[in-house]
Amino acid sequence: MFRQKTDWVKKGDDISKNLTHCDRKQLLNHSGKRKASLNVLTSWLAPIIWDGHYDLKILNEQQDSRIGLFVFAVKKYIQFLGPFLESAEHFFMVGHNVTYYVFTDKVGYVVRPTIGDGRNLQLHEITADIRWQDVSMQRMEILTIITKEQLPNEIDYLVCADVDMVFNDFMGVEILGDLFATLHPGFILDYPQAFSYERRKISAAYIPYGEGDFYYMAALYGGKVEEIHKLSTACQNGIKEDKKKNIEAVWQEESHLNRYLIYNKPTKVLSPEYLWDTRLPNSEFITKRRFLAVHKNHEEVRN
Ligand code: 4YA
Numbered sequence: 001m002f003r004q005k006t007d008w009v010k011k012g013d014d015i016s017k018n019l020t021h022c023d024r025k026q027l028l029n030h031s032g033k034r035k036a037s038l039n040v041l042t043s044w045l046a047p048i049i050w051d052g053h054y055d056l057k058i059l060n061e062q063q064d065s066r067i068g069l070f071v072f073a074v075k076k077y078i079q080f081l082g083p084f085l086e087s088a089e090h091f092f093m094v095g096h097n098v099t100y101y102v103f104t105d106k107v108g109y110v111v112r113p114t115i116g117d118g119r120n121l122q123l124h125e126i127t128a129d130i131r132w133q134d135v136s137m138q139r140m141e142i143l144t145i146i147t148k149e150q151l152p153n154e155i156d157y158l159v160c161a162d163v164d165m166v167f168n169d170f171m172g173v174e175i176l177g178d179l180f181a182t183l184h185p186g187f188i189l190d191y192p193q194a195f196s197y198e199r200r201k202i203s204a205a206y207i208p209y210g211e212g213d214f215y216y217m218a219a220l221y222g223g224k225v226e227e228i229h230k231l232s233t234a235c236q237n238g239i240k241e242d243k244k245k246n247i248e249a250v251w252q253e254e255s256h257l258n259r260y261l262i263y264n265k266p267t268k269v270l271s272p273e274y275l276w277d278t279r280l281p282n283s284e285f286i287t288k289r290r291f292l293a294v295h296k297n298h299e300e301v302r303n
């Protein structure tokens, strides 16, 4: 049966009511600030994932994928692994098939948390690099290897994360897509010229002024295993090229990731709900804080 005209009018009313309750609407009054990050769609029509814009019940019914969560916990960062895994058990992909891929130089020290049904933990031993920058970048090298040899047989999607984080609210299948990346919470209202991209032409991560959509944070990104293989190979090649020239991109692998994502657009972008630090301004724009940075003493954990 056809809907009566009044039904449509009613539906329209509901939408405008929702809009008045949307905090991001405040931005309409901000002048001199960029609003692209607070949108629900990028210019290339990829969704930007904000709370309230998807129906998780329907997505869960449609999704039967095997999901990996890749994380490095090397040297002093081993202290973050317990809270990271425990919070992931509460909030990460609840009800789905999850494998944690943990890389550490201290396999013997890891206290295995209680892991739910349909979830498992793989511990992999690696040798620690001396400089923290190298440890951070080594993640790309490991990704190139495991996404080629091991992961294609084990999982469909891989999520790559920093370990100095805790899950603080649900993060589910709404994030999954062929290639997804997260908006850096420190740059949400900035224009691209203010992004901390690598600006030296000599680096393989170079991004000229005038280019770039968003500044993405390397603390959370992912996609289909094949896509992460392509991404990590490109970033690792850039890192190697720079090393040959005795240079290092300003934000290590994050700089290479940002360059890759300009020319290989993500199919989904995660809003800062998915990456937050409670010390940051502009928190009025987010209603969920799903993944929070632990406040660490940088000098202490990095030496
Ligand atoms: C990281 O962020 C951490 O080292 C910081 O401690 C903090 O958690 C941040 O992420 C969110 O330009 C309250 C501090 C606000 C700092 C905003 C800038 C840094 O931005 C860099 C790129 C890198 O992405 C760093 O990883 C990031 O700092």
Ligand code: UDP
Binding pocket: 071, 072, 073, 074, 075, 076, 077, 078, 132, 135, 136, 161, 162, 163, 164, 219, 301, 302
């Ligand atoms: N990392 C590690 N051991 C180290 C340095 C880095 O395991 O000694 C890993 C860890 O997963 C960490 C990530 O590399 O979360 C990125 O480094 P960090 O979190 O210090 O960067 P930030 O987010 O502060 O820029």
Ligand code: MN
Binding pocket: 162, 163, 164, 219
């Ligand atoms: Mn971190």
